[in-house]
Structure formats: C-alpha cells, structure tokens
Amino acid sequence: MAAITAYVDGFNLYFGMHNKYGRRYQWLDVVELVRRTRRDDQVSVVRYFSAIVKNEPAAAQNQQDYLAALAAHNGQLVDVRLGRFKDRTIKPCRRCSKPYQCGCPRDYKSYEEKETDVALGAMMVADAAQGIGDATMLISADTDLVPALAAVRLVAPTRPIYLALPPGNSGFSGRWTAIGDVRPFFINESALRNAQLPPTVTDAANRVFHRPAKWA
Structure with missing residues (x-):
C-alpha cells in the first residue's frame, strides 16, 4: 500500500467534467475520487489548485462554498491553493x-x-524532493505540466507517478511518455458519481454549505 500525494488542476478537471456531463458532478469530493481510483492505496494529501472566477458573483459564491465544504468534509487531507485571474x-x-x-x-x-499551474508544478517537485507521500498523482490533461512531472522524476527517480486524465480525453499525449514510467488512466463516470460530497456539509463553526441547485 502506497501513500498517494495528489494534485488537482481544478480548471482542467472542471472543464473536462462540464463539457461531458454538464454540472452534474461538480460537487466533487476530490479526496474520495483519489480513493476510488487508487483503491489499494491510501491518501496522504490532495492539493487542489484553482482560482475564484471574476465578475460572476453567483458563480464565485458557489465556488467558494464548494471549496469550504470540501475543506470542512476532509480536514487536513485536502489542501486548497488559490491563484488569481x-x-x-x-x-x-x-x-x-x-x-x-x-x-x-x-x-x-x-x-x-495566473499562478495556478506554476504553483502546482512547484509543489509537486517540492513534495517529491521531501518525500511527502510515496507516490505522485496528477489529475490533469494539461501538457504544460509535463516539465514539472519530468522534474519529479529527476528528483525522485523511483517514485511512482500516476496521471489521471479528466473526462473528455480519449488519448494519451506522447509528450508524457518522455518522462518515463508514467502510469496513465482515464477518470470514468462511475468514479465521479460515487465521489460526491454530501448534499449538505457543516463546518466546525456551524456554517452550512449546500450543493447548489444548478449542480444537481
């Protein structure tokens, strides 16, 4: 059993899900998603990288509520890191x-x-160098992150690397293969369906977060 340190490219995952399934699975528990895709391993931490949308108050509020619910439900197993627009x-x-x-x-x-891809790549390399977890999982199909995974392989040559491709991706880019021993797989609908947060989540301060009606 390995301890998985996972990195979620929030917008890449969001657009993949939205383009294929609409808003159906946006109330996603990314920690449970990692568990369901790596059933024989355990979760060390899931680092979620995104940014709050601008000039769309309702969408921004839904996004903030989702991130708060995700943190409240998972505690220290999830680490939310926000860039900017x-x-x-x-x-x-x-x-x-x-x-x-x-x-x-x-x-x-x-x-x-701005900043999210760079922050994600830098954290993957830093965690690998420090031995945070036993294996790296990247949830993204963005080949801009190929150099970061190559750096992970450089600083930790024997560390397992898993690439979880969001919905809407039907192939595996050859750019990833140059890294060596990257283990790709596609995130299927069943994993998304069974990795949803509870409809209502309450945090330690008794704030209640509800799944937005649009996301049903």
Missing part, C-alpha cells in the same frame, strides 16, 4: 487591425488565470 483586453485582429468591440462600442475583455 488577471484582466486582459483582447487585442485587435492581427489581419485587419480592427478592435474587437461590442455595440456600445466597448473593448472586449477576458480574464487570464
């Missing part, structure tokens, strides 16, 4: 040089997620 004005068209504008006219703006 940075405002970004969409640049003019490269071909015609005209700006993207709505009818006001106003420049279109978008938001760029």
Whole structure:
C-alpha cells in the first residue's frame, strides 16, 4: 500500500467534467475520487489548485462554498491553493487591425488565470524532493505540466507517478511518455458519481454549505 500525494488542476478537471456531463458532478469530493481510483492505496494529501472566477458573483459564491465544504468534509487531507485571474483586453485582429468591440462600442475583455499551474508544478517537485507521500498523482490533461512531472522524476527517480486524465480525453499525449514510467488512466463516470460530497456539509463553526441547485 502506497501513500498517494495528489494534485488537482481544478480548471482542467472542471472543464473536462462540464463539457461531458454538464454540472452534474461538480460537487466533487476530490479526496474520495483519489480513493476510488487508487483503491489499494491510501491518501496522504490532495492539493487542489484553482482560482475564484471574476465578475460572476453567483458563480464565485458557489465556488467558494464548494471549496469550504470540501475543506470542512476532509480536514487536513485536502489542501486548497488559490491563484488569481488577471484582466486582459483582447487585442485587435492581427489581419485587419480592427478592435474587437461590442455595440456600445466597448473593448472586449477576458480574464487570464495566473499562478495556478506554476504553483502546482512547484509543489509537486517540492513534495517529491521531501518525500511527502510515496507516490505522485496528477489529475490533469494539461501538457504544460509535463516539465514539472519530468522534474519529479529527476528528483525522485523511483517514485511512482500516476496521471489521471479528466473526462473528455480519449488519448494519451506522447509528450508524457518522455518522462518515463508514467502510469496513465482515464477518470470514468462511475468514479465521479460515487465521489460526491454530501448534499449538505457543516463546518466546525456551524456554517452550512449546500450543493447548489444548478449542480444537481
């Protein structure tokens, strides 16, 4: 039996689930998900990396309630680490040089997620170097994280590495194979269905968090 230290790329997992199943499984207990995908092992810690959405108050509140419920239900087994969103004005068209504008006219703006991938990769390497847990599990299909897993292999050559690919991924990128002995698998619907938080979660301060109606 190995102690698994898992790292969740929150937005990569979210978009994979949302694109395939809608909001059905968003009230997800990521600790239980690791347990169900590695039944013969135990969970050392699950580090969850994400950022709170901007300019969408209802969605941001649902996200904050979910993260609070996740922490309340799992205690020290879950470690939530938040990055940030940075405002970004969409640049003019490269071909015609005209700006993207709505009818006001106003420049279109978008938001760029910052710090989460770097934080996730750095923590994977740091934990491997310090021997936190016996094995590394990455829940993501983002190949930008290939160098971080390669660094894990460099500092801990014999450490098992598992790659859990979120829904919507049907193949295994060859970029991962260059790392050597990465063990990939696909997260199936059954694992998601059976790894949901209770509909209502209460924390130590008696705050109550409910699964959003939209996520039913």
